[in-house]
Amino acid sequence: MATHNGGLSDRKKLILKAIVEAHIQGGEPVGSKYLTESQQLTCSSATIRNEMAELESMGFLEQPHTSAGRVPSKQGYRFYVDALLEEYAMTAKEIAQINQLMKVKMSELDRILDSASKVASSLTNYTGFAIKPRSRSITVNRFETAFIDNHSFILILVASDGTVKTRNIIVDAEITPRTVTTVSDVLNELVIELDADEINLPIIMELESRVGDAALVNAVMKSIYEVLGELDGGELKVSGLDRLLQYPEFADSEDLGQLLGAFERKEDILDLVSDTEGDGVHAVIGSESSVKVINNSTLVFKPIKSKGKTVGAIGVIGPLRMDYARVLATLENLGGNITQLLNEPKHKEKGDSHDG
Amino acid sequence: MATHNGGLSDRKKLILKAIVEAHIQGGEPVGSKYLTESQQLTCSSATIRNEMAELESMGFLEQPHTSAGRVPSKQGYRFYVDALLEEYAMTAKEIAQINQLMKVKMSELDRILDSASKVASSLTNYTGFAIKPRSRSITVNRFETAFIDNHSFILILVASDGTVKTRNIIVDAEITPRTVTTVSDVLNELVIELDADEINLPIIMELESRVGDAALVNAVMKSIYEVLGELDGGELKVSGLDRLLQYPEFADSEDLGQLLGAFERKEDILDLVSDTEGDGVHAVIGSESSVKVINNSTLVFKPIKSKGKTVGAIGVIGPLRMDYARVLATLENLGGNITQLLNEPKHKEKGDSHDG
DNA sequence: TTTTAGCACTCTCGGATTTAAAGTGCTAAA
DNA sequence: TTTAGCACTTTAAATCCGAGAGTGCTAAAA
Numbered sequence: 158m159a160t161h162n163g164g165l166s167d168r169k170k171l172i173l174k175a176i177v178e179a180h181i182q183g184g185e186p187v188g189s190k191y192l193t194e195s196q197q198l199t200c201s202s203a204t205i206r207n208e209m210a211e212l213e214s215m216g217f218l219e220q221p222h223t224s225a226g227r228v229p230s231k232q233g234y235r236f237y238v239d240a241l242l243e244e245y246a247m248t249a250k251e252i253a254q255i256n257q258l259m260k261v262k263m264s265e266l267d268r269i270l271d272s273a274s275k276v277a278s279s280l281t282n283y284t285g286f287a288i289k290p291r292s293r294s295i296t297v298n299r300f301e302t303a304f305i306d307n308h309s310f311i312l313i314l315v316a317s318d319g320t321v322k323t324r325n326i327i328v329d330a331e332i333t334p335r336t337v338t339t340v341s342d343v344l345n346e347l348v349i350e351l352d353a354d355e356i357n358l359p360i361i362m363e364l365e366s367r368v369g370d371a372a373l374v375n376a377v378m379k380s381i382y383e384v385l386g387e388l389d390g391g392e393l394k395v396s397g398l399d400r401l402l403q404y405p406e407f408a409d410s411e412d413l414g415q416l417l418g419a420f421e422r423k424e425d426i427l428d429l430v431s432d433t434e435g436d437g438v439h440a441v442i443g444s445e446s447s448v449k450v451i452n453n454s455t456l457v458f459k460p461i462k463s464k465g466k467t468v469g470a471i472g473v474i475g476p477l478r479m480d481y482a483r484v485l486a487t488l489e490n491l492g493g494n495i496t497q498l499l500n501e502p503k504h505k506e507k508g509d510s511h512d513g
Numbered sequence: 514m515a516t517h518n519g520g521l522s523d524r525k526k527l528i529l530k531a532i533v534e535a536h537i538q539g540g541e542p543v544g545s546k547y548l549t550e551s552q553q554l555t556c557s558s559a560t561i562r563n564e565m566a567e568l569e570s571m572g573f574l575e576q577p578h579t580s581a582g583r584v585p586s587k588q589g590y591r592f593y594v595d596a597l598l599e600e601y602a603m604t605a606k607e608i609a610q611i612n613q614l615m616k617v618k619m620s621e622l623d624r625i626l627d628s629a630s631k632v633a634s635s636l637t638n639y640t641g642f643a644i645k646p647r648s649r650s651i652t653v654n655r656f657e658t659a660f661i662d663n664h665s666f667i668l669i670l671v672a673s674d675g676t677v678k679t680r681n682i683i684v685d686a687e688i689t690p691r692t693v694t695t696v697s698d699v700l701n702e703l704v705i706e707l708d709a710d711e712i713n714l715p716i717i718m719e720l721e722s723r724v725g726d727a728a729l730v731n732a733v734m735k736s737i738y739e740v741l742g743e744l745d746g747g748e749l750k751v752s753g754l755d756r757l758l759q760y761p762e763f764a765d766s767e768d769l770g771q772l773l774g775a776f777e778r779k780e781d782i783l784d785l786v787s788d789t790e791g792d793g794v795h796a797v798i799g800s801e802s803s804v805k806v807i808n809n810s811t812l813v814f815k816p817i818k819s820k821g822k823t824v825g826a827i828g829v830i831g832p833l834r835m836d837y838a839r840v841l842a843t844l845e846n847l848g849g850n851i852t853q854l855l856n857e858p859k860h861k862e863k864g865d866s867h868d869g
Numbered sequence: 870t871t872t873t874a875g876c877a878c879t880c881t882c883g884g885a886t887t888t889a890a891a892g893t894g895c896t897a898a899a
Numbered sequence: 900t901t902t903a904g905c906a907c908t909t910t911a912a913a914t915c916c917g918a919g920a921g922t923g924c925t926a927a928a929a
Contacts, residue, residue, distance in 0.1 A: 224892045303657040323679040399773035417755035580921045
């Protein structure tokens, strides 16, 4: 009865919420007696026991063994998080804290993300991360060069998403400022807006004949491939790794090893975040997704938008019994601040029809 | 008697060596009986017991408790490593492996270091790291700019040690290619070879009046400070973090947390490596140095030289009972390869008296 | 004088046993 | 429908015990 939302009576919800929160705080299974004593529950322990038995049979709770208290199941956490998503809020103090931390003005996404992972970690006390997701079909829109000395110059690549990458190129042969100007001119003519696999031998031959130095073209092409790879390869910054250790869940087990490995390989986490749609905060609890790595962990993240497109994400990773309320609120605000920072009207679009 | 070297008789050295190696392999205390059975020791267990008792009173061995075997003390490891340093060698197979892994041609120190830490980790099976040490008194020798669009350009800084850094600068006001040329010209005239604290208000005022855009100068100066900070701030790349977990020494304890923290803070490890002199492989065992972080760990690294100057280091970190022979040999070779790579004659010096 | 064999002693580790605590499910009463 | 009470289960901690390993010491052998 009274099951208009999620199939649970109000009292069941209340009990589930109380159990999740108690377990988040203490890390131990929580029993009926504890709930009657310390909480806003007005019924007796026996009643709660009955309700808990039902919640368990519905899959929201688990019992490590007979006569331990109950622990939320992954489904239980999920329900809690979903319910929470509608109502979380931050204290004014915490918002002020975020604002202050973000005052460190940052101008480039790469460095924003780096700081953001640190901030996320320090605010939530979990391991923080920031990500620039893979995105196929990014190409180079424009090439620039800058002469450095007789044997080296800088190649600047402006990508279709606005990011700018540079490469330091060193060559055997003597070069002149004229040489590098030629390089950028030729590149701008031949290699614009091509995918990595569209750059074929004829194009390279043409480049060589026009620049007149095969080794140089070689070095340049290698850099271009590298940059193209980086552009859609995604980046992952992690900070506060040591915070994982404060939770007994990770004290010993191999889960910690899996997480560390995942942070180094990056692919799993990049995939997970890249495949996600939507603006709000996402929570991946246990192995909900196909990524087995985060088996007994929770990954919470919020996408970051710039000009309507997802350009990154920030999040935290921690044990199943994560302080969801706090994390959700923090990420929501932090993500909002970063999005705002990115969209400040200092950097106008290049003007597609306004410039020609 | 017969204590010409290190104050130990030859037999004591042999026993110490056998104990260290047995303990490295097995991870357990080693007793006198084990040594007589499996090793090249020709005397009886009783004799070994006597020698071990002496080695212990001299500080080279420790006993976890009465009637466990002996474990090398930090001093014991140190002696072993010092003795080893004179004679280690690699198998041809391992050298071939290094050479192949380094075939991935790399052109810049930053990226060399990144790969190097991975290679070091995968060859030794310990956590690898690569470092670019702090070095005071690096200044910017030359500025270049490249126009990107009406609101952004690239600032290129060529440092006195030859490294090149770039910064993407975004400004509110409209700019032209002429503007950015002015910027580099003025910078090249006023801000060359200055330390961060030598850039004072008069210079900035002069810049503003010449460039004519205070906000732009502001952004530029901020980037310059950042780059100067990075140049002498050092960098630390770590890879194979998860390998730490395979050693029971780090399975549970807080040592792991300290290490993870140290890798994130970077300062401790940077200081440690930056303060070291000499070409060869260095081993820091336990808390030999003032860095308390690596209390129950060993850090082994080899400096990397370019044109006679130390420009970085590669190393590994692991438990006290590290396979020193293997690690020392690997790092020696790997470091040598990188040094060679850096000094390949493709990149000649800018020619101090040869060019003018 | 140095090495070895033998033996008593100490200590830890693993397993088995016990005890205390916690929590449940169920029944019967309110 | 809720509550009180109670018997039952199960775990975690404490205790005990014996086996095993290794030592130090003493006395004999080289």
